[in-house]
Amino acid sequence: MTATDTHRAIDAVWRIESARIIAGLARIVRDVGLAEELAQDALVAALQQWPESGIPDNPGAWLMAAAKHRAIDMFRRNKRLERKHEELGRKLQAQQEMAVTDFDGALDDDIGDDLLRLVFVSCHPVLSTEARVALTLRLLGGLTTEEIARAFLVPEPTIAQRIVRAKRTLAEAHVPFEVPRGGELAARLSSVLEVIYLVFNEGYSATSGGDWMRPALCEDALRLGRILAELASQEPEVHGLVALMEIQASRSRARVSSSGEPILLLDQNRAHWDQLLIRRGLAALDRAEKLRGMRGPYALQAAIAACHARALTPEETDWARIVALYEALAQLAPSPVVELNRAVAVAMAFGPVAGLELVDGLTAEPSLRGYHLLPSVRGDLLKKLGRFEEARAEFERAAALTRNARERDLLLDRARACAGS
Amino acid sequence: MRFMMIVKSAEKWGFPPKELMDAIGKLSEEAVKAGTMLGNGGLLPSAKGTSVRVSGGKLIVKDGPFTEAKEVVGGYAQFELTSKEVAVESAKRFMELHRQHWPEWEGETEVRQMYEPGDFPH
Numbered sequence: 001m002t003a004t005d006t007h008r009a010i011d012a013v014w015r016i017e018s019a020r021i022i023a024g025l026a027r028i029v030r031d032v033g034l035a036e037e038l039a040q041d042a043l044v045a046a047l048q049q050w051p052e053s054g055i056p057d058n059p060g061a062w063l064m065a066a067a068k069h070r071a072i073d074m075f076r077r078n079k080r081l082e083r084k085h086e087e088l089g090r091k092l093q094a095q096q097e098m099a100v101t102d103f104d105g106a107l108d109d110d111i112g113d114d115l116l117r118l119v120f121v122s123c124h125p126v127l128s129t130e131a132r133v134a135l136t137l138r139l140l141g142g143l144t145t146e147e148i149a150r151a152f153l154v155p156e157p158t159i160a161q162r163i164v165r166a167k168r169t170l171a172e173a174h175v176p177f178e179v180p181r182g183g184e185l186a187a188r189l190s191s192v193l194e195v196i197y198l199v200f201n202e203g204y205s206a207t208s209g210g211d212w213m214r215p216a217l218c219e220d221a222l223r224l225g226r227i228l229a230e231l232a233s234q235e236p237e238v239h240g241l242v243a244l245m246e247i248q249a250s251r252s253r254a255r256v257s258s259s260g261e262p263i264l265l266l267d268q269n270r271a272h273w274d275q276l277l278i279r280r281g282l283a284a285l286d287r288a289e290k291l292r293g294m295r296g297p298y299a300l301q302a303a304i305a306a307c308h309a310r311a312l313t314p315e316e317t318d319w320a321r322i323v324a325l326y327e328a329l330a331q332l333a334p335s336p337v338v339e340l341n342r343a344v345a346v347a348m349a350f351g352p353v354a355g356l357e358l359v360d361g362l363t364a365e366p367s368l369r370g371y372h373l374l375p376s377v378r379g380d381l382l383k384k385l386g387r388f389e390e391a392r393a394e395f396e397r398a399a400a401l402t403r404n405a406r407e408r409d410l411l412l413d414r415a416r417a418c419a420g421s
Numbered sequence: 422m423r424f425m426m427i428v429k430s431a432e433k434w435g436f437p438p439k440e441l442m443d444a445i446g447k448l449s450e451e452a453v454k455a456g457t458m459l460g461n462g463g464l465l466p467s468a469k470g471t472s473v474r475v476s477g478g479k480l481i482v483k484d485g486p487f488t489e490a491k492e493v494v495g496g497y498a499q500f501e502l503t504s505k506e507v508a509v510e511s512a513k514r515f516m517e518l519h520r521q522h523w524p525e526w527e528g529e530t531e532v533r534q535m536y537e538p539g540d541f542p543h
Binding site: 215 | 422453454455456457459460499501503504506507509510511517537
């Protein structure tokens with residue numbers, strides 16, 4: 001094996017093991033930043049030793065043991081310091097001796113709990129959303145700073161800074177390395193889910209850059225979601241989010257034309273939908289629905305996505321059910337965008353007149369003022385009603401509002417088609 | 422990136438020992454927990470299979486066993502992983518279990534990357 005091969009293999013081992021190692025260490029040293037540094041030290045040791053010694057049979061265990069030794073060295077160093085400040089240090093020393101004794105047992109325990117703690121700490125509300133995203137991708141996703149920077153089209157030093165600051169903020173705020181309990185759990189879990197879905201959406205319909213999709217980010221988000229689904233298997237919304245992402249991801253191949261243009265859901269070639277991901281999504285939704293309590297926003301959105309996934313042709317879509325699901329969603333998490341989607345479903349289920357009535361009720365909504373999909377949907381319904389002149393004006397308005405050049409062309413085409421009718 | 426792992430061996434080895442099956446079960450469980458394995462499955466002996474082949478402009482349907490094949494596919498797994506190297510590392514772990522629990526067995530795991538949306542020429 002050449003040195004390059006060894007380095008590649010070490011990189012692979014690191015990607016597979018790093019989150020577990022960091023999580024295990026964080027429990028002992030009670031500091032996520034320090035845990036990552038210790039794990040990184042172990043990685044450096046591997047990079048120095050493995051090209052000579054060969055890759056050990058159980059490389060994950062090797063890395064864990066190396067990191068553990070570094071942590072114990074650190075404790076001992078601290079202990080020597082304490083001897084010099086005996087009055088101050090006696091109590092702490094006893095604590096740390098106990099910590100060293102506990103170390104072996106602690107690292108051998110089920111790592112799952114530690115990973116879950118790491119998830120909650122990385123998505124802690126003391127951090128900005130951007131910092132949560134960066135830290136989660138770094139510590140749990142195993143991504144390098146460079147990869148995160150590339151994915152979000154941000155300079156690498158910006159991400160590096162963000163991660164350093166996030167670690168410092170966590171340490172300064174003395175954020176405990178634990179899973180929140182009781183009333184706090186729901187809010188903290190929703191912060192975790194938000195981070196994961198944000199990563200997914202950035203991959204699914206990139207808000208910036210030349211590509212409409214960045215599949216690697218979708219995969220990272222899905223992987224994080226799937227991990228969380230096993231760690232927090234009693235939480236219906238976790239399965240709801242996983243179901244939503246699996247089903248959305250199942251359409252990746254069908255939603256872009258060969259020339260890179262977006263293809264709308266009802267125009268997609270359903271033969272290109274990924275049936276494996278659909279099956280996984282429906283299974284995740286089933287898990288969510290079998291758990292206690294009423295459906296949350298992610299499970300409801302997943303249930304809507306599932307209605308499309310189950311329909312072999314657009315005509316088979318159960319629009320009445322989709323309307324009911326949007327109604328439930330609007331009650332739980334009301335927003336003008338949800339209302340607009342509900343209007344589209346109502347138009348499909350009960351005809352364009354009923355849909356237009358709802359859309360007309362939204363035209364005065366301030367938050368939708370610059371939202372191109374409102375005139376686009378309105379134009380579509382007016383056209384179906386044969387009110388071509390009004391439809392043309394709406395498509396033109398929508399074209400003026402969108403920032404996506406390809407979408408603009410499409411809308412202007414539709415406007416012209418109305419003028420000819 | 423999505424990978425298909427295809428396990429091939431001669432059919433003379435028969436069914437794997439329980440220790441190996443248990444170890445594979447544990448590894449699969451870990452892969453599910455790591456969010457990387459999308460699905461997997463084992464195949465019945467080729468004696469229960471049929472080959473449908475196109476050759477010389479004709480369809481040739483032939484029942485198993487596939488005696489002319491030196492090694493046949495015995496199982497597969499689909500993974501979503503961050504790199505080819507990670508995929509190879511995963512395959513090594515899988516094959517290491519065979520080495521430990523079924524030392525006389527010989528076979529291979531093919532690591533094959535699957536097409537992504539952007540890879541389609543049309």
